[in-house]
Amino acid sequence: MIEFHLDTRSGVAPYLQLIHQVRQALRLGLLREGDRLPTVKEVAGGLAINPNTVLKAYRELEYEGLAAAKPGVGTFVTKTLTDDSIAAHAPLREELDEWLSRARAAGLDDESIEAIFRSTFRPQPQEDAV
């Protein structure tokens, strides 16, 4: 079982936050195949959020093949994500660590590093620029 929380200052839509938390719990092995997700009523009542928000998140998880609804019983996890988890991507992480050390050595502070990452990460409709 998972307990959701909501960060209203994050600017991330609440339904996306729920999805992220399920994915995160799957990656970390906190949720496994066969586990039941809390009911819509439980989540809506617990977080004081709109039930449609929870439904939307669960529908999206179903669409992604991560969960399936059993009518009258609940929504269940149908997949485990631990295999392609962070552990499996250790080399990528190491490269990023190296890059971060180089960036810090070059005198960049956290904010500048984030700015570089964000501006590079942005998907590219830039081509038709200028």
Added chain:
Amino acid sequence: MTAGSAAPEGRPPGTPPAAAPGELPRRTPPALDARGLGKRYGRRWALADCTLTIPAGHVVGLVGPNGAGKTTLLNLATGMLEPTTGTVEVLGGAPASGADQLAKVGYVAQDTPVYAGLTVAEHLRLGAELNPGWDDELARGRIERLGLDQKLKAAKLSGGQRAQLALTLAIAKRPELLILDEPIARLDPLARREFLQLLMEATAEQELTVLMSSHLIADLERTCDYLIVLVAGRVVLAGQVDDLLASHHLLTGPRRDPATLPADQQVITASHVGRQSSLLVRTDKPVHDPAWTVANVDIEDLVLAYLSRAASA
């Protein structure tokens, strides 16, 4: 009281009659359907030319400054006020037009009033006597979970407990539409959260449409999936929250005359400082211009933008 909805001058041309034969069978009627609705007090229009359709199944936040007409709109919907112009239908019927209609709509007035001299148990008995669809099990279950002493007089309850009692009575009536006028404005943060938890749980359980006025935008952000902004008696924004958030963007970039923007970008607010312009625009298309840094907006940005636009108009 009105004699049904047949007031001949009340229905503007173009409004379809209820359930026209031969047409596609109507799905659930809208929770609220207002056409040219207005209410005047003396020379002042508390609500003017309001045309608005709220689909059923949403939790609707009604936002606006004090005196914008929120309570007037809600009171027209409950049938406690008669419109000066136009019509309003609630769940397909005229407000308060009969026992059936009354049973379909639950109403919690401003400051969640209860009967100070009656005990909690007496409130429940009153609810059972007055409401044909009363769900006693639900009412008692909630009172128990809230830990309210049934022998206590309502006057002895805290503000939060009174609000919970009023909400419980309205929910146990098992309405299709629940109208709440500023239910949480005077509650402390904990009581406010508990009230909204109970409300959202009931919404999940009962397929309820909720129409709630408030100026606590942070609370609406969690609970509402439909938003109406009312300013000076007029609706300035209405729609599903997801659609509204997806179609509004905050653009910042080099100073620019808003008139030079693409035609599909409607400027809601604009400010220019030095070499920089910040624009809040509404558009259904993505913004590709590389000169702009595009940011998403939240409900608060959106509400404030529309309020300030209306104030400067």
